[in-house]
Amino acid sequence: MAHGDVCNVSKLTIGTHTGTHVDGINHFIKGGMGVDKMPLDATIGKARVIEIKDPKQITIAEIEPHNIQAGERILFKTRN
Ligand SMILES: [Zn+2]
Incomplete structure (x- = not known):
């Protein structure tokens, strides 16, 4: 308003990466599908929550025992 506008915005x-989010395949894989191309149906429905104990990263060693199947929806519960 100090510059003559009708309100402050x-x-x-x-x-x-702020807050809860979804990463497209292209987040780590060059040429992979971006989240903007991902079918919305992929994010709707039952999902399994896997708690990640490692405070810095999600490792194969930590998720391998969970036997994730192709097409399964997974939510990683991380420290942040
Ligand atoms: Zn991310």
Whole structure:
């Protein structure tokens, strides 16, 4: 309003890793599908929650015992 506008408006800029989010395949795999191309149905329905104990990363050693099947929806519960 100090510049003559009718109201004050704030602008907030955040990264895609802020809060709960979904990563597309292209997050780590070059040429993989981006989240913008992923079918929305892939995110709707029953899911299994796997708690991750490692405070820094999700490792194969930690998820391998969970025997994740192709097409299964998985939510990783991480420290953050
Ligand atoms: Zn991510």
